[in-house]
Amino acid sequence: MIDGLSLNDDFYSGKITEKYGKGIEKSRDVENYDYFKLTNGIExxxxxxxxMTRFIITDRxxxxxxxxxxxxTKEDIxxxxxxxxxxxxxQGANIIGxxxxERERSLEFWLFDNEVNLYRLDNNLMQ
Known part of the structure; x- marks a missing residue:
């Protein structure tokens, strides 16, 4: 769970608007997926x-x-x-995943200079 949200939650259920407000705009348009930045550290x-099939976290x-x-660090992970x-x-990152x-998901840590720069939680059905 990330900030009270889970993979496979319905993005359009109203839970997002309650938590983050209206007017969340697409941050990227990728084939088969739309990306939305919920806050500065959660996409x-x-x-x-x-x-919701992927969370990208950069919030410290x-x-x-x-x-x-x-x-x-990698050692901490x-x-x-x-x-x-x-x-x-x-993309220049060393990734540990x-x-x-059982839960059909993966967790990846993207490391730059041996420090976690972002982590990503994915539904394994995501292509």
Missing amino acids: VAVDKKGK GLETAKEIKIGD IKAYGDNYYFRIE YVDK
Whole structure:
């Protein structure tokens, strides 16, 4: 859960407007998904059915369930989440990811200079 919201919540249910107000505009238009910036540190991807399928977090005040936040190190992540991660590189970032097969989601930490710059929670059905 991120700031009281969860993956697969209905973006158009009214919960978003109650929490963040009206007039949230698209921040990006990507094939099959619309992105909306809810606050300066929370962006969501919404599929064509209106379900939130990705959270991108850059807010230094928001921690994961295991208390990882922006500015933490690779070592902090591995200490909290364990050694069973995948690694990839994209857009100049070293990315450490964890897959939750039961809940069909993944959590990725994007590291620049060995510090978390953003983290991303995705529905595994997202393409």
